[in-house]
Structures are given as structure tokens and as C-alpha cells.
Amino acid sequence: MEIFRADSNRPSLAAMASPLTESLSTTGVWYFTDASSAAEAAEMAARIESLGYSCMWLPDTLGRDPFAHISHLMHATSTMAFATGIASIYHRHPGPMLQAANTLSEQSGGRFVLGLGVSHAPIVAGVRKLDYSKPLSYMRQYLATMAGSMYMGPAPAEPVPIVLAALGPKMLELAGAAADGAHPYWTTPEHTAQARDILGPDKLLCVEQKVVLSTDADAARAAGIGALGMYADLPNYRNNWKRLGFTEDEIESRDNRFIDAVVVWGDEDALRAGVQAHYDAGATHVCVQPVNPDGTPTIDWNCLEALAPANA
Secondary structure (H helix, E strand, O other): OOOEEOOOOOOOOOOOOOHHHHHOOOOEEEOOOOOOOHHHHHHHHHHHHHOOOOEEEEOOOOOOOHHHHHHHHHOOOOOOEEEEOOEEOOOOOHHHHHHHHHHHHHHHOOOEEEEEEOOOHHHHHHHOOOOOOOHHHHHHHHHHHHHOOEEOOOOOOOOOOEEEOOOOHHHHHHHHHHOOEEOOOOOOHHHHHHHHHHHOOOOEEEEEEEEEEOOOHHHHHHHHHHHHHHHHHOHHHHHHHHHOOOOHHHHHHOOHHHHHHHEEEEOHHHHHHHHHHHHHHOOOEEEEEEOOOOOOOOOOHHHHHHHOHHHO
8 A cells, every 4th residue: 555645845835726725716705614514514614605706614523523513414415625723733643644635535535624823822732631832843743743644544635734833924924835835814915915825836825704784883793702702802812903903992892993904894896805805915815703793693594695605
């Protein structure tokens, strides 16, 4: 049996263009599915695919295993890609991480993107009781180890794209040097422009954006504040918002200027403009996360239908 090893000198995406990386030039969806049954999640994925979205991103927190769940969702779809947004590198050895990624890509005909990240100290150190002292160094070594890992299964037709949950300049630099790009979360078009400058022109920049389909400012901002939840207390996000010019008081008080910058709300035209702002700033792919204006943790299909690539 052939032994396949990942390539540690990852070429630019321009040199490794594939149907998957080309499809990521259209908008995707980022969403939690743990509140849904397996059957409901499969129906959700199929409907998202029918609306023309190119990729569905799923998190790795304390719920379902994202790799097993994505395998289930792939059976309910035929063309849409899936991505981990993100898989924690602290929870899996580099070798098994490569195995999972290659298996999903090979068995789905190349419909998988591996999003990796260092997660957050409250989960890694607090819940999992693992060392979180040097996340950047750990990611650098992790990527090197994964690149040299042995894989004896059938190789996917194309290398699995790897993107890093990168916010700060050093992690973005690593994403450009040792991966295929970045997957920023809870950011702004200004950050997207900065990330593109650091990554260079040929790397994937897959940006997540919260969207609320509502012209009621109070309701939309309240929904955005609800979505912010515990994220506002996580140092990785808070430090990035400060780098973008928001003050501690603006973040802590959920000031309108801060909420309006990180959550796009309004009518269909306003949401489309907010998504386009990321593309104009250099994003390769924007994955929208629809926040229900009524504050419930349910998917807002009106929002996804309004932004659907199939309806553009």
C-alpha cells in the first residue's frame, strides 16, 4: 500500500487550483447544529446546498465531533463543501487529524476544508485540563508534525486545504507560511484588509460574518449582543477588537459602534453590502452566520434565502 505524506512546503493556491478552492469564491454558511437532531441537521445542510451556498462550516466545541458529524451531513448533500470552523489542535494528535481530513476528502470527492485553531484557554486548560501556555509555538510545531505524518489510506485527489483560525499578525503570518490561508471569526472588513496584506494574494481568506435580517435597530443589536455572549470574555477575540481600535469600555458595554462593526444588520441590501465589504477588502470566501432577530437559537431561513447565491 502506498504511503502518503502531507507536503510541508505548501504551494500557493494559484498553483494548486481545484474545484474546491474555486468554489470557495462564493458565499458559505457558518452554523451550530447541536440544537438539531441528526435528521434535522441533514435536512438543514441539504436546504443550504439547494440555496447555492458553497460551503458549510461547523465548530468544534463541547458538542458533536465535527468530523463524524460532517461525514453524516455529506451523505445528505452532493456538491456543497464542508469545513471545520475550527478543529482544536489540542484535542487531536496531528497524525489522526490528518487521517480524518484525508478520509473525509477522499470519500466525498474533495468536499472538505480543514480549519484548525488553538481554541481558547477556558476550553483547553479549563475544561480539557491541557497546557495552553504557548499556542502560537504549539500551532507551528503541530503543522510541521502533521505535514510529516504517515498516511497509508487512499490519498485524496487534491491536498486538503488547511486554514488557520488566525486573528493576530503572528498567527496570520503562520497561516500564510505553513497553511493555505486563514479563517478569521468575529472580525470586520478592516481586519480582512489587514489579513490579506499579511497573507499575500494567493492564500485563502475565509471570513465569518454574523448577519441579522432586521431593520429594527434595537432588536437587531439585541440579537447581536445575544450572539456575542461568552465570546466577549475570551482574550483572543477581545485583544483583536482592541487592535482594531475598540476600547475596553466599548466592548464591555456592548456599545453601538462596536456591535454595528462586528454584526451586519438591516434589510437584504444592507446585508449584501456588509458581506461584499469583506470581498472588497480581500476575502476569498465569506461564510455568513444568520442570527435570528427574535433572539432564539434557531436558523433564520429568511436571512439565508435573502443572501442565497442562487437568488443573486
